[in-house]
Amino acid sequence: MTPEEKARKHIDHQLAQCGWIVQHRDEMNIMAGLGVAVREFPLKTGFADYLLYVDGRVAGVVEAKPEGHTLSGVEVQSAKYNAGLPDNLPHYHLPLPFAYESTGKLTQFTNSLEPYARSRDLFTFHQPAELQRLVELEGQLRGNLREMPVLNTEGLWKLKIETLTNLEKSLAENRPRSLIQMATGSGKTLTAVVASYRLIKFAKANRILFLVDRNNLGKQTLNEYQQYVSPYNGYKFTEEFNVQHLRKNLIDPASKVCITTIQRLYSMLSGEDEYLEENEESSLFESEPSTLLKEPLPVVYNERIPIEMFDVIIIDECHRSIYNIWRQVLDYFDAFLIGLTATPTAQTIGFFGGNLVQEFTHEKAVAAGINVGYDVYRIETQITSAGATLSSQPDVFVPHRDRRTKQTKFRELDNDLTYTANQLDRDIVALDQIRLVIKTFKEKLFTEIFPGRTEVPKTLVFAKTDLHAEDIVKIIREEFGKGNDFCQKITSKTTGKKPEDLLAEFRNAYNPRIAVTVDMIATGTDVKPLECLLFMRNIKSAGYFEQMKGRGCRIIDSDSLQSVTPDAKHKTHFVIVDAVGVCEQDKTASKPLDRKPSVSLDKILAAVAAGVVDADVVSTLSARLARLEQELDDDQQAAITQAAGGVELGTLAGNLLTSIDPDVVLQSAVETFDIPDGEEPTAEQTQQAEQDCMKQAVKPFHDPKLRDAILNTRRALDQVIDEQTRDVLIDAKFDAVALEKARSLVTTFRQFIEDHKEEIEALQILYSRPYRAGLRYGQVKELAQAIQQPPLSANAERLWQAFRAVEPERVPGLGGKQLVDVIALVRHALDPQQLLVPIGTTVEQRYQDWLAEQSAAGATFTAEQRQWLDAIKDHIAGSLSIEEEDFGDVPFNQLGGLGHAYELFGDRLSEILEELNARLAA
Template structure:
């Protein structure tokens, strides 16, 4: 995986540890291999730096199991044995820590419960009270004291401060770590944060020590991630909102019990497009969007395809998710094996996730926050937003669900009508992209209709290409690299004097630098990028 090892060894994590800096931050694009990077670092520190025990903190329990699988399948350098053949990796359980455990996986809430001597759920059981909250209702901010104030930590003889040599904090941008900061600072250990979307508080917590940065454009250029296209579904409600006049009886549903009651409005109730998919849900809107999605799926969104691509739909809460999944089955004329929801209210989510990853039957999943961030579903090709995220950070994380790459044979095994995943599509049905919070900028700045690959290459040859067109060219060549044969790839490498991935990476890097440098410096940078691309064409 290009992103993972390079982020560690080419970056500065080991230098930071050697310099005895207590905290370090690694920023890597979603889907570029943060967990892989963490496993690589853990192995090197255990094998070569005499580390004794490492804590890997995740923000949801199901991501802990996913991380455990990554440790179990990691092949170490040297003799080629698996990580878990050399070192014991275990989730945090009520039984406590065994002396022979080298890597412990936990959420911060479970760790806090153990420090306080409170019961810890079985690691195979997903309990929302012990996971980070991404829905905005605070239900994941568990401490047992019923408020959101920063928690206090007292000394625990069972887990003393020197228990861990290193703590790796996955998704460390979470605001939750403001509240749970005392848990992290209780331990006398080096702290390493992993995130794709750091905020100011993240940089502050990690002492501005950014040891490695691997951006989304770089990941696309390297073939670690795929680029995406945007497709908008617009309705009257998403454009203008609506007003319900006083005297009209409207339904109100309790989000926890799903009980619905009707009440007559005393005053006019006006809502904006911004509220759709957040505080306002329209059943007619759901059906209209889904029917539009179905009608355009094989003509405009995935032209020429015949099988529904693996699709993840984002809902605002569990009730909303239930409404959506029922309507999906109705619109597509399919049953439970075709569409389901994966939320905290559903049992055996691991089996459903496995089916979503590996089964050709399960095509559409509806979720709220359980798999909205962090969860790896490589065949996923389509993200449909029926929920308006409350923050740019959350939106970026949700968007990252579609960016994973997948081996062609594995992909075709679950998606028979396509041999390669070279993009994903973000379908905006609630005006997410109109919000100032959302910044959806694919590497490609133009569609094929706007400018063809042939024209981009001709402009490269005459050095008349601009920075946005260089980005588009990088994206097109990255997709092309996934479609051509090994012989064609070797021929291009011989012509360019470098692998096509290196050419694409150079294009993306030069375009990014040109944008930052301003118009005066863009020409020279674009010419430098165009020179390499010209050789390859």
């Protein structure tokens, strides 16, 4: 065949797939179906390669070119045909509204009903019903986007208004991809919900797809849609439009928003009727298969999910390099792409064509008071850093724990066992290493990490594996002397309660105080009261690490925080407790994964579970399983056979190998495509047959029970428990970066009070020498509120900790708990030689001095008078002054009020109040 004939053959096939009846001019029957494509149709201006009839009327043309031909130069030819329709032919519009240019490999499309119509690349052709829908619309989507009503800003703060405005401008300009960078906690999902509402209501978008990383984030996203109330009519989003969170491989025709994972979407495009929810529970960061593959996953056309199914695709967490291999899934649809991320990579920005419509980083979020910053507290132990050696001794029995059953058996070691830090909690469990980290964390928690606190702050511990998490939970409960409710494991393998229920308790209830996870809460999950992250696993991916850190940065109002952590005044920052050096090691832009046979079996199985169907992966998996079969005993073989529904491991491996056998694939292609004798299937047909064979062969591995059974036998079945080696604490302190942050905050604070000494009344008074008048509580409150705003975004407690870190010799104790302590901070900043002590401590000392002077002068006070004087002192310590009208409040009204005060002190009352105001808080 000539190149043109090959192109026509491909185009014929694609048109037929998309529901078009392809006919020759001499045999045409335009009423044979809704969509008829007539080849070689004569027009006034030449022959159209294909004239498209929709419901008996002409709607557009297809211009065919050989593979390799550039299509942009064909647009003029298509436009000429669009305008050359014979006068007597039934049609929708003139010129014809729709034009395709295609080589059978590449296709582009122009809708001339759109303003400033320009061509765009398509995966294939639209179905006839879509062209009928488009041609009958009052306004096209891209036209509607240019006429959106002014944004209703009710309930929206500045960042969201700016983001939505920029996004709608980008869409109105017909930019196909838009990237939104918004720091964790700044409202990405809600912004996307508002955008969705306006796109559906005003731009008349037919359907929107919202892609999430894993299933529980889909539930959170659905909740955001359910809670959103329209400022235009007062209806909730889900009362006005149908929102579907996909649990099965079926899209509700009535849905306006579909929420799902990209792996389920790929499963649906692949024609699978089912996809297990268990395969959507883990973050794709944990099982990232992208570097296993040389190219993106292949996608074929599915008539049940045509390219026009979605007008807009919102991609949450789009920074992930996982989208390298899923790229064709995104390119499949004729849709605008909107990316959401807190941490874009250069590759992400490149994918979105550099169209960054919002750039709101974590640093900007901290400065704006939307995020809180963090400090790093490093706990370093000998075993964590260097491993250890477990000695083999006669008659000394060492525990060995079975990974599957968790049962422990005791036996002698054959030889000394030297293990490295990388083997910890996988092959070797050094219980004293875990215990020393937790013990140190507990001992330093209220003295250094969160000084002055008495309640364990909400803490999230990142473990290496589910079994490691079990060990950590047990030791935390023992070291803190608490019960089951205090510390809970929240992973995809948690039983009893659903992980989302435990997560809700962690977020909203007093207990658990500490949650231990592997990756269930690593990304995207919103736990605002979280103040501490304890890393007991290392992370090599820079993006993943940033996402994990993001769990702690969300702000929360003081009342909500205190409802779960009663002694926490404000959330001013969070602390990363680094027990493995995770903050010290270099990170890669994406998780490294060797393509060679050294790739771990769990990564290969995770890639298959996520939907990867690739000859290299299938071949590697087959070889691994064949080797594994030789290593297993009868019991292990039986366990795998049972998990596989009666299929033996050797058969599973053989099926994988057969699926990529060229002869088998060729025969499958011949049968599938009904190739006549003597002819060969095309390369595309052979490739499709291979894909189908491989999909069938890997299907059993979609079941997590089979994957777990294989991995439990592949790994060393026993973990050696090192009970002998005592770990040694090397160091426990805030790292140099935290100290530098403290210095920066102190410097910024000093500059702040210098810059605002003429504007803020409290600073005017404190700068005067001597102080011109006593400070009023309202003036102090004004100062405290100014400090909480950018650029400081701090409070008295946070500033106090910074001064204590920088000048420990001048800050003897804790402080900053009372609002008035900001005065002590300003005085110390103005006179660094003056010790920084809480206002309450200063007032108490001055009060005792005053009492001593009174005693020396012969004045005595009864017990009831002392009770009143102590109460007056306490009021001054909290409010800086006292007046007679304050006696109507607690506790004075409980002591008898102003009348009783005069009965006790007589005419001296006014004199005493004036004297104490001047002496105690001046």
